[in-house]
Amino acid sequence: METIVEKNKCTGCTACMNICPKNAISMEIDNEGFKHPVINKDKCIDCGLCKKTCPVLNTTSNKSLNKCYVAYNKDEVSCKNKASSGSIFELIAKLILNENGIVIGAAFDENNKLNHIAIDNIKDLDKLKGSKYLQSHLNNIFTYIKENIKNKKILFVGTPCQVAGLKSFIKNDFNNLICLDLVCHGVPSPKLFEKYIKEIEDKYNSQIVDYNFRDKKTGWDTYSNTITFKNQKEITQLQKDNKYMKLFLSDIALRESCYNCNFKLGNKYSDITLGDFWGVNNYYPDMYNKTGVSAIIINTEKGNNMFNNIKDNIIYKECKLEEITNGNPSLKISGKYPKKRKEFFEKLGNKSVEELSKKYSRKNNIYMKVLNKIKKIMRL
Numbered sequence: 001m002e003t004i005v006e007k008n009k010c011t012g013c014t015a016c017m018n019i020c021p022k023n024a025i026s027m028e029i030d031n032e033g034f035k036h037p038v039i040n041k042d043k044c045i046d047c048g049l050c051k052k053t054c055p056v057l058n059t060t061s062n063k064s065l066n067k068c069y070v071a072y073n074k075d076e077v078s079c080k081n082k083a084s085s086g087s088i089f090e091l092i093a094k095l096i097l098n099e100n101g102i103v104i105g106a107a108f109d110e111n112n113k114l115n116h117i118a119i120d121n122i123k124d125l126d127k128l129k130g131s132k133y134l135q136s137h138l139n140n141i142f143t144y145i146k147e148n149i150k151n152k153k154i155l156f157v158g159t160p161c162q163v164a165g166l167k168s169f170i171k172n173d174f175n176n177l178i179c180l181d182l183v184c185h186g187v188p189s190p191k192l193f194e195k196y197i198k199e200i201e202d203k204y205n206s207q208i209v210d211y212n213f214r215d216k217k218t219g220w221d222t223y224s225n226t227i228t229f230k231n232q233k234e235i236t237q238l239q240k241d242n243k244y245m246k247l248f249l250s251d252i253a254l255r256e257s258c259y260n261c262n263f264k265l266g267n268k269y270s271d272i273t274l275g276d277f278w279g280v281n282n283y284y285p286d287m288y289n290k291t292g293v294s295a296i297i298i299n300t301e302k303g304n305n306m307f308n309n310i311k312d313n314i315i316y317k318e319c320k321l322e323e324i325t326n327g328n329p330s331l332k333i334s335g336k337y338p339k340k341r342k343e344f345f346e347k348l349g350n351k352s353v354e355e356l357s358k359k360y361s362r363k364n365n366i367y368m369k370v371l372n373k374i375k376k377i378m379r380l
Contacts, residue, residue, distance in 0.1 A: 002039070004050045005057055008256040010036055012135065013165025016050035018142040025050060032345045033191020034135065034255050055164035055269075059262045062269060067298035068324055069307070070277045071316035072289045082129040084214040085276040086294030089180065090129060091310040092272075093155055096178070097122050101153035104145065106136040112197050112208055114190070116141045116158065128157070131214045133248055135187035135255060138162065142169045149176050159184045160263035160270065167269045178302055181268065183275030183295070185330045186258030188248040189348075196244045196353045206231040213239075220292040221278075243357035250362040251335035252344050259337040265325070271303030272296065277319075278327030284317055295324040338362075 004016050004025075012035045017025040024043035027035040037050070051057055072086030083090060093103045097120065104118045105128035114136040119125065136158070142165070145154055149170060156166055157180040166179065201208055206229035215226035215236060225245060226236045239245045247253050263269070277295040281288050296316075298304045325331045338344070344360050351359075 004037055004039070005054050007036055009056050009260070009262075011056060011161035011165065011257045011262075012036060012138075012255065013055060013162055014138045014140075014142055015053045015055060015165040015169040018140065018146075018169055019049045019053040021045075021047065021049065029191075032255075032348075033189040033194070035137065053168050055161065055168040056257070056262055058168060059164070059267055061266050062299070064265070064268055064297070064299040065301070065304060066321050067304060067307075068319045068321050069296040069298075069316045070280055070284050070287050070319045070323075071294050071296055071314045072287075072292060074313055074315060076291055082126055082212070083292060084129075084131040085220070085274075085292040086289065086314075087292065088274055088294045088296060088310070088314065089157060090125065091313055092178075092180065092306055093125055093128070094122060095306070095309055096153050096155040097125070099153055101155065101176075102148060103128065103155045103157075104141060105157040106132050108132070108211065112194075112211060113137065115139060116162075118144060130212060131182075133188060133213050133245065134190050134193045135159075136162075137190075138165075142166055145177070146170050152176060154178075155180065157182070159187065160268060160273075161257070161261070164263050164267075164269040178272075178306060179270040180272050180274055181263075181270035183273065183328045183331055184261075185249070186251065186254035186261070186335050188244075188253040189255070189345075192247065192253045192348060192353070193244060195348065199353055200227060201229075204229055204231075204233060204235070206233060213245075216291060220276075220290060243353050243361075246357050246361040247353070250338070250360060252338050252341055252360045252362075254335060259334050261334045264334070265321075265331050268297075268299050271300045272298055272306065273331075275324070275328050275331075277324065279323070283319065283323050287315070287317055289315075295319075295328065297321065297324065 016037050017027055022043045024040045025037045028038045029035055096103055102118050102120050106114050107117045107127040108114055114132055116136050116138050153176045155178050160181045163179045163181045209230050210228040212226040215224045218224045224236045224238050225242045228234050275295045277293040280293045
């Protein structure tokens with residue numbers, strides 16, 4: 001077999017690699033920094049399992065309950081402590097962990113590489129909290145889930161395409177699995193982030209030990225990036241001033257499949273979708289919380305049961321789906337493919353992130369227009 005799916009459609013979910021009975025598929029990093037499946041022809045037996053498992057080739061529409069809520073955790077400390085919005089994920093994760101289950105999500109390692117990891121105790125939960133604006137490495141986490149799903153409850157949180165890949169890989173072993181997907185604008189190149197990290201470390205002559213994409217020191221609705229160094233120095237930038245974030249929100253560095261995402265509303269494989277409730281003041285001013293407000297979309301009965309199990313610990317109101325999508329357009333539409341994307345990646349190797357940001361950041365991209373309009377309304 002030559003290829004599984006066209007490269008510009010592949011999400012890098014690893015389902016094909018994990019399903020291969022001959023270990024003939026490896027995930028290799030391309031020149032843009034994204035992982036794609038590569039087939040070892042000497043090992044491949046043309047069984048076709050990879051194509052049958054690829055979620056892109058086998059996307060099906062899924063009828064969601066579309067029960068929607070605006071909510072936040074009653075525990076204000078929890079909302080402040082690394083949670084990106086209203087700290088709903090923490091409540092769900094604790095339910096699973098308290099039943100001796102496993103929670104799987106994205107965490108940075110000591111080298112600031114983002115990987116999906118499994119935890120089985122609450123003390124490690126902080127590693128999984130908070131937004132991380134780049135694509136995580138899934139490695140063999142799908143196989144790990146399949147090996148443990150019979151005996152353990154497992155919570156998996158990831159992007160919509162990662163959830164779709166997992167569901168396609170494990171087929172019908174869903175009884176002990178609950179999946180959360182996140183409102184996703186698209187995944188930027190890990191290569192870009194690695195370059196940014198190195199330049200910042202060189203500039204401040206110290207290793208980065210913590211990168212917080214959603215620091216609320218400046219407010220939930222005016223969040224910042226805070227970088228902590230080994231020498232205890234700390235720098236904070238509003239996200240609109242951060243060179244990496246400007247490139248991310250300009251859509252220039254996204255994975256190619258993100259420009260035509262298969263897993264928007266209508267093709268959701270998760271039980272619950274979580275995100276920020278941008279524009280809450282416009283609809284529910286009494287629900288505004290300076291430490292963060294979540295948008296919750298319940299897709300399945302399993303997700304509804306999970307919501308019922310946490311609702312005594314949250315402040316919430318039922319809301320309309322369009323009230324969430326108005327502030328989160330990426331739930332419905334993909335980013336537009338930039339004309340200079342190829343040029344950007346050609347220059348990624350020899351231009352600094354600051355130089356790239358000056359040339360390729362779009363000051364008036366659609367996402368920022370919507371976000372700034374919402375934030376203006378929120379401050380009225």
